Amino acid sequence: MIRAQLNLADAWRYRGRERVLFMLSFLSILAGYLLVLARKTGGFPSGWQAYLPLLVYLAAILVTHLALVLMRFRGDQLLLAAVFYLAGFGILIQSRMGTYEEIDPGKIAAYAFPAGLALMLLVIILFRRGRYRALRPLAMPCAALAALLLGAILVFGQRYRGAYFLPGNINPADIIKILLMIFLAGVLARWQEKGVRAGPRELLPLLLGWVAPMILLVLQRDLGMLALLNAVLVVMLAVASGRFSYLALGAAGTAILGAAVYFFSAHARVRLAAWLTPFADPTGTSWQVLQALSAMYAGGMWGVGLGGGSPQFIPIASSDFIYAVIGEELGYAGCGMVLAFFLVLIFRGYRVAGGLPVPFGRLLAAGIVTTLAFQVLLNIGGVMKALPLTGITLPFISHGGSSLLTTFLGFGLLLAISEREGATGKAKMKFSPRRARRKAH
Amino acid sequence: MLDALNIPLTILFFLFCFWTIALIFIYGRASSPARPLRSAGLRWLLRGVFILFLGFYLYQATWQLAGFARPGFMDFMRKYSRRQVNPAKEMARGSICDRNGVVLAFSENLRRRYPYGRSFCHLLGYADPMFGLAGLEAADNAFLDGLTVASKGELGRFGMNILNRREAEGNRLCLTIDGRLQAAASALLRERPGAAVALRTSDGSVLALASAPSFDPEKLDPSIFSPAGSVPSPLLNRALQGAYPPGSVIKIMVAACALESGFDGLIDCPPEGYTPPGRYHQPIRDHEYYEHQRRKTEWSGLGRIGLEKGFARSSNVFFAQLGVRLGSRRLNETAARFLFNSKLELFQGSSGIIAARQSAWPVLEPEDRGGMAQQSIGQGALLVTPLHMALVAAAVACGGQPYAPRLAERTPPQLLEPMMTPAAAEKLKLLMRHAVEHGTGRSANIKELNIAGKTGTAQVPDGTDHAWFVCFAPVDRPAIAVAAIVEHGGYGAASALPVAVGLIKQAKALGLMEPPPEPPAGHESGSRQNGTKAERALQAPLASSPGKEPKP
Numbered sequence A: 001m002i003r004a005q006l007n008l009a010d011a012w013r014y015r016g017r018e019r020v021l022f023m024l025s026f027l028s029i030l031a032g033y034l035l036v037l038a039r040k041t042g043g044f045p046s047g048w049q050a051y052l053p054l055l056v057y058l059a060a061i062l063v064t065h066l067a068l069v070l071m072r073f074r075g076d077q078l079l080l081a082a083v084f085y086l087a088g089f090g091i092l093i094q095s096r097m098g099t100y101e102e103i104d105p106g107k108i109a110a111y112a113f114p115a116g117l118a119l120m121l122l123v124i125i126l127f128r129r130g131r132y133r134a135l136r137p138l139a140m141p142c143a144a145l146a147a148l149l150l151g152a153i154l155v156f157g158q159r160y161r162g163a164y165f166l167p168g169n170i171n172p173a174d175i176i177k178i179l180l181m182i183f184l185a186g187v188l189a190r191w192q193e194k195g196v197r198a199g200p201r202e203l204l205p206l207l208l209g210w211v212a213p214m215i216l217l218v219l220q221r222d223l224g225m226l227a228l229l230n231a232v233l234v235v236m237l238a239v240a241s242g243r244f245s246y247l248a249l250g251a252a253g254t255a256i257l258g259a260a261v262y263f264f265s266a267h268a269r270v271r272l273a274a275w276l277t278p279f280a281d282p283t284g285t286s287w288q289v290l291q292a293l294s295a296m297y298a299g300g301m302w303g304v305g306l307g308g309g310s311p312q313f314i315p316i317a318s319s320d321f322i323y324a325v326i327g328e329e330l331g332y333a334g335c336g337m338v339l340a341f342f343l344v345l346i347f348r349g350y351r352v353a354g355g356l357p358v359p360f361g362r363l364l365a366a367g368i369v370t371t372l373a374f375q376v377l378l379n380i381g382g383v384m385k386a387l388p389l390t391g392i393t394l395p396f397i398s399h400g401g402s403s404l405l406t407t408f409l410g411f412g413l414l415l416a417i418s419e420r421e422g423a424t425g426k427a428k429m430k431f432s433p434r435r436a437r438r439k440a441h
Numbered sequence B: 001m002l003d004a005l006n007i008p009l010t011i012l013f014f015l016f017c018f019w020t021i022a023l024i025f026i027y028g029r030a031s032s033p034a035r036p037l038r039s040a041g042l043r044w045l046l047r048g049v050f051i052l053f054l055g056f057y058l059y060q061a062t063w064q065l066a067g068f069a070r071p072g073f074m075d076f077m078r079k080y081s082r083r084q085v086n087p088a089k090e091m092a093r094g095s096i097c098d099r100n101g102v103v104l105a106f107s108e109n110l111r112r113r114y115p116y117g118r119s120f121c122h123l124l125g126y127a128d129p130m131f132g133l134a135g136l137e138a139a140d141n142a143f144l145d146g147l148t149v150a151s152k153g154e155l156g157r158f159g160m161n162i163l164n165r166r167e168a169e170g171n172r173l174c175l176t177i178d179g180r181l182q183a184a185a186s187a188l189l190r191e192r193p194g195a196a197v198a199l200r201t202s203d204g205s206v207l208a209l210a211s212a213p214s215f216d217p218e219k220l221d222p223s224i225f226s227p228a229g230s231v232p233s234p235l236l237n238r239a240l241q242g243a244y245p246p247g248s249v250i251k252i253m254v255a256a257c258a259l260e261s262g263f264d265g266l267i268d269c270p271p272e273g274y275t276p277p278g279r280y281h282q283p284i285r286d287h288e289y290y291e292h293q294r295r296k297t298e299w300s301g302l303g304r305i306g307l308e309k310g311f312a313r314s315s316n317v318f319f320a321q322l323g324v325r326l327g328s329r330r331l332n333e334t335a336a337r338f339l340f341n342s343k344l345e346l347f348q349g350s351s352g353i354i355a356a357r358q359s360a361w362p363v364l365e366p367e368d369r370g371g372m373a374q375q376s377i378g379q380g381a382l383l384v385t386p387l388h389m390a391l392v393a394a395a396v397a398c399g400g401q402p403y404a405p406r407l408a409e410r411t412p413p414q415l416l417e418p419m420m421t422p423a424a425a426e427k428l429k430l431l432m433r434h435a436v437e438h439g440t441g442r443s444a445n446i447k448e449l450n451i452a453g454k455t456g457t458a459q460v461p462d463g464t465d466h467a468w469f470v471c472f473a474p475v476d477r478p479a480i481a482v483a484a485i486v487e488h489g490g491y492g493a494a495s496a497l498p499v500a501v502g503l504i505k506q507a508k509a510l511g512l513m514e515p516p517p518e519p520p521a522g523h524e525s526g527s528r529q530n531g532t533k534a535e536r537a538l539q540a541p542l543a544s545s546p547g548k549e550p551k552p
Helices: A006-013 A016-041 A047-070 A076-098 A108-127 A131-156 A172-194 A198-220 A224-241 A244-266 A266-276 A287-299 A320-353 A359-383 A401-418 A425-429 A431-438 B001-030 B040-064 B070-081 B118-125 B134-139 B152-163 B179-189 B246-262 B287-295 B308-312 B316-337 B369-376 B387-397 B422-438 B492-509 B533-538
Strands: A157-158 A163-165 B105-110 B111-114 B192-201 B206-212 B267-269 B302-305 B346-349 B353-356 B452-458 B468-473 B479-486
Touching: A006 A016, A006 A047, A016 A047, A016 A076, A016 B001, A047 A076, A047 A108, A076 A108, A076 A401, A076 B001, A108 A131, A108 A401, A131 A172, A131 A198, A131 A359, A131 A401, A131 B246, A172 A198, A172 A224, A172 A359, A172 A401, A198 A224, A198 B316, A198 B369, A224 A244, A224 A359, A224 B040, A244 A266, A244 B001, A287 A320, A287 A359, A287 B040, A287 B070, A320 A401, A320 B001, A359 A401, A359 B040, B105 B118, B105 B479, B118 B134, B118 B179, B118 B206, B134 B353, B179 B192, B179 B206, B179 B492, B192 B387, B192 B492, B246 B308, B246 B316, B246 B369, B246 B387, B246 B422, B246 B452, B246 B468, B267 B316, B308 B316, B308 B422, B346 B387, B387 B422, B387 B452, B387 B468, B387 B479, B422 B452, B422 B468, B452 B492, B468 B492, B479 B492
Parallel strands: none
Antiparallel strands: A157 A163, B105 B111, B192 B206, B192 B479, B267 B302, B346 B353, B452 B468, B468 B479
16 A cells, blocks of 8 residues: 655644644633632632643643644544543533542542543554454454453442442443444444345344343343443444344334333333333432433523532432533533534544445444444433433543543544545645635635 | 633633534535535434434423423422522512502412402412412413413513523413402402402403402412311302302393393283193292281282383293293293303413303203293203303393403403394393382492392292392493392392492492493503513502492
8 A cells, every 4th residue: 555654744734623623622621620610719729739630631632632743643633623622521520520639549530531542542553544454353352352341240340339340440341332343343344245135144143242242231230231232233233234124123122122121120110210200209219310400400501600500419410410510500502512512523423434435444433433422312311301311421521431441442443444544645735724724815 | 709700711611612613613514525425324324313412402401491391390399409599499470460450469489479369369269389270370370380482472481581590480461350349349248158240341351250258369278178168168269150040130131032022012910920831830929929928918919011110120920921921942042142051261271261150051841831930030940150140231231242251361352142132132221220220229229320230039949049130330331241149148139239339339430431442452462461570569559448338
């Protein structure tokens, strides 16, 4: 493969848009952070410790940007900008929730953000320039690894808030999202290349790899993850095969699964009842979601201001119900902003997928993006009572190290895929904002 | 320092946030000009995800912005939200005011206040956290809570409430009631079980709709909800829901029927009364018969009399025979035109309606002469509501075709189907005037009021008769029609007449007897105005002493 190598100055210019967007993101987060700090301490403390999360964010931005320039990376810039805004917003909200004040050096959550970025850069380096194709033969091993991980959690983990965690509150179950997407992309790419439309022989490997992790998830009673992964599965099947009958199949499966869950799990039954008839038991099962909705109602259109709300009245505010905190403090408008950034991620992600000629890359990118989209929908849907509560976290924003790491890992992969092989430097140069401006004059 | 920084920092936050999004959008458009996604599946996926996001975001608005439209949610927040400021705790229900803008009900610290208390308790009902809603409060609940978007004003209020929930307020309901007249009616009833209704003849406005006994809508006493209370059913709005035998008041309708059929003869009224042909019928006698019996004197009967004298003297013997002569077909047909057995709706609210109970006219069979005789003097299974009788008086006053009674200013005046021919109405006017000048209603013959009316004394199985008086005034240019009933009040002229006459006196004092300055078509303006807090404070007191007791 012949490619024109960008020189460093060109690379610096090429990633100019990213730089502008990073700067704006930082300014927005800075304003929010100062507001939170002023609300909390009544002023701006002189010690640098108070600004640590902000400084970490700034450093992360600079390091990532410089690293990408040095790498002469030509992946999607707008995707990265949205990732960075959302990550910064997550830091802002978690600072507001006081997450970094009681930091425990032993816990991975403290290092989650820098570690996640490092992981993202590492994945980009590893899989860029079309090297992600190396993952394709690993489809089956990925599924096996997912099953193994889930088995290990089941054996060694301890229950906490209805889910299993390894010691140190690590929930490695998040990583199986990525593993299973690689698996799914590998299997479905074969379908597409062969032009096969889901015969029994093609379905067999899919069932082989998919069923075992699902059974383990059921055993862990991680119904949220189960719902998420299967929703993605159904959609990906439909997209890969071009048959919308899979959606009907998925709907039927959801109904059967829902009925089964309803009859066999008291836990799920309670959540379902709280969702369908919230005012039947307002002080019991529906308390959480009604308190969250009350917070959002108190926020109204413009919110009560960052740091001005009362998240102490919202249950599990810093993780599952973080969207309610946003709703209270930044209002309906703030929620719209956050959703807009997620939509940017999703649109750009699908654009990356749609621009790829290779079925495996296309399906992997689409799988990662769809997982993110459904994760967001499941989380905010649970908070606003559009769906039953599932315990799925809001990507980038919810408190939780393993979730953040997995999200960065997924986007690292997506960015690596977005750097299409064979693109010449010259063709890309027209994206330089400075050149564009000169042309305009 | 915080206060100074709060707004600029928030604005900066949103500004840069928005800037970032806008720039991403611009860059996105510039860099990849509408390159279609290669796979149709992905295109559909993108659309589907976008629609889901949009749908969720809109659904969020139904809680976050328009949560006040969910009563259960509001209730939850009022009880369990521990936030110091939750707009749910500040949302004020709209006020209710009378035709002059005097506030009759308003919200203060989440409590419903009724400054004129008992006088309006049946009409307005109550909005109580324990006992729920009743009356107009129930019928127009959604409107008062600001949840309706039927008109431009309501839509505006709905939008304002979404944007500024700290000042959120419901819509203001403006009634056609005159608060001072209503207070007078209530005072005239003196808590005796009964009702008084006043209608404006020119547009059907209900000026007063009082019922007694009353209750205090601010401090609901649980005992009023139990049937075995000491006071006979204070919750019942007798003006609309009370079903009473009309007694001689029905003779207005029978006379109308007779006039329309061209009756112009004389009927012999012997002293021993009239016994309808057929089995098991008791003789129908005039009230004078019983008076003479009590005084142990001789009653010689009215002799051969015509409609004018029979009406003025309210002769049962005359009307029983008249009814039999008119026959079942004519009587049934007239009763149907007089809106018996049909629904009488006063108010179409956002959450319900206010309607009077159906007046019951048992349809007569052609052979049932006993029934004809009984129903022609207002007895038997015949039942009417006070509002219905006021409407009948209004029909006579309006030349046979009255306006539909209406409670809210926002309801446009609407003519009902004619109840009788204009000629019959004109003659009936004179008959009713004659009854006041020379007949049973002589105590109502007050020169400056010029009342035309009809007394009624309805026999009831348990205890003393119900007393009725139905009238309108002034007779030459009618402005107001009134019906009053006092349960077990005895002779109609004795207890109900002073209530009705007192009401008309008060109406004249309030200037309600003047002809309307404008035709009633212009009544829609201002009917959906929304109250403001300033207006709530401006509560002009009602007339300090609502009508002195008129001497009978």
